[in-house]
Amino acid sequence: MGIVFVPVIAGLGTAQPPSASQGELWEGFFSRHFSGTTRSLAQRIFANSGVTRRQAAVNPLLEDVSDWPTERRMRRYQVEALPLGKEAVGRALTAAGLSAADIGLFIVCSCTGYATPGLDILLARDLGMAADTQRMFIGHMGCYAALPGLGAASDFVTARGRPALLLCAELTSLHIQPSSARVDTQQIVSHALFSDAAVAAVVVPGGPGYALREVTAVTDTSTADHMTWDVTDAGFRMGLSPKVPQVLSKHVRGLVDDLLARHGVTSSEVDGWAVHPGGPRILNVVERELALPPLGLAASRATLDEHGNCSSPTVLLILDRLGRATPAARRIVMLAFGPGLTLYAALLDRHY
Numbered sequence: 001m002g003i004v005f006v007p008v009i010a011g012l013g014t015a016q017p018p019s020a021s022q023g024e025l026w027e028g029f030f031s032r033h034f035s036g037t038t039r040s041l042a043q044r045i046f047a048n049s050g051v052t053r054r055q056a057a058v059n060p061l062l063e064d065v066s067d068w069p070t071e072r073r074m075r076r077y078q079v080e081a082l083p084l085g086k087e088a089v090g091r092a093l094t095a096a097g098l099s100a101a102d103i104g105l106f107i108v109c110s111c112t113g114y115a116t117p118g119l120d121i122l123l124a125r126d127l128g129m130a131a132d133t134q135r136m137f138i139g140h141m142g143c144y145a146a147l148p149g150l151g152a153a154s155d156f157v158t159a160r161g162r163p164a165l166l167l168c169a170e171l172t173s174l175h176i177q178p179s180s181a182r183v184d185t186q187q188i189v190s191h192a193l194f195s196d197a198a199v200a201a202v203v204v205p206g207g208p209g210y211a212l213r214e215v216t217a218v219t220d221t222s223t224a225d226h227m228t229w230d231v232t233d234a235g236f237r238m239g240l241s242p243k244v245p246q247v248l249s250k251h252v253r254g255l256v257d258d259l260l261a262r263h264g265v266t267s268s269e270v271d272g273w274a275v276h277p278g279g280p281r282i283l284n285v286v287e288r289e290l291a292l293p294p295l296g297l298a299a300s301r302a303t304l305d306e307h308g309n310c311s312s313p314t315v316l317l318i319l320d321r322l323g324r325a326t327p328a329a330r331r332i333v334m335l336a337f338g339p340g341l342t343l344y345a346a347l348l349d350r351h352y
Contacts, residue, residue, distance in 0.1 A: 005205035007154035013091025054195040054308035056173035077113025092200035100127035104162030109145035144336035145312040147344035151215035169198040190238035195308030199316035211351035272329025274318035276336035277304035
């Protein structure tokens with residue numbers, strides 16, 4: 001038998017644009033953006049979002065993009081995402097003790113901007129990756145994209161014995177919808193929750209870090225219309241059904257139980273839960289269905305409070321928080337949810 005390589009997350013790097021408080025964003029922009037009876041509803045949603053601060057590459061307090069056409073938003077995406085991604089990747093490589101030239105596969109996840117050549121090519125060029133570095137771009141998956149990204153990186157490392165690099169970069173601030181557009185509760189919720197960030201993860205064959213034991217998923221295609229991300233002439237428009245927590249409650253317990261059972265682990269042996277904070281209701285449902293202890297989702301709630309919902313980078317932000325805790329989590333379950341309606345889960349444990 002040949003050598004079996006264990007895929008290990010050896011380094012994480014985060015990068016975030018300047019932040020503003022939820023109160024500042026409401027008073028300085030959104031209180032005027034919403035009008036009439038919508039304003040009072042929006043104020044309640046903002047106040048109960050579970051978010052205290054958020055980051056924005058294009059801050060609405062300084063620059064109103066809500067009337068920009070999609071083309072202008074996409075041009076700005078390239079301007080803002082490139083340095084943010086470079087910062088995150090640089091930190092992850094440093095943490096892993098590698099150079100860009102060591103990377104065999106470079107994966108980029110993003111659903112908030114598109115261009116060709118994309119971030120994968122531009123960052124590979126600017127960071128000095130080898131000409132034979134393979135690349136993969138994952139779009140359209142939204143908030144759960146980091147987990148299939150980690151799965152692809154893990155498969156590459158296991159098969160090739162070479163390092164892989166994952167970057168999740170999202171600029172949701174570019175997609176504030178026009179005030180003249182049809183405003184509904186779904187739009188208010190997305191404007192109250194979403195934030196910007198970039199997080200990179202280096203996966204290597206063995207060594208210290210978090211070993212990625214398995215990535216798994218379940219998709220309920222009967223609820224495909226519950227979460228949408230439509231390209232319009234005025235940016236990308238979020239569709240978010242209030243029934244999403246109900247669908248999660250139907251599937252999350254089975255997904256997690258089956259994952260843990262395959263590895264002979266019980267939920268009581270998991271001391272780190274990195275659950276994507278799609279909103280307070282999402283976290284409450286997961287906490288209830290998995291019968292988690294009172295502080296089981298503390299890292300997820302703290303991330304939502306300090307950073308909002310950053311789409312695909314968010315679970316990696318939570319993983320970074322769990323890894324830096326004292327003591328650091330030993331065994332972690334990652335959970336993220338998105339269009340499909342899709343639930344992804346991953347099992348990680350400390351590797352020495």
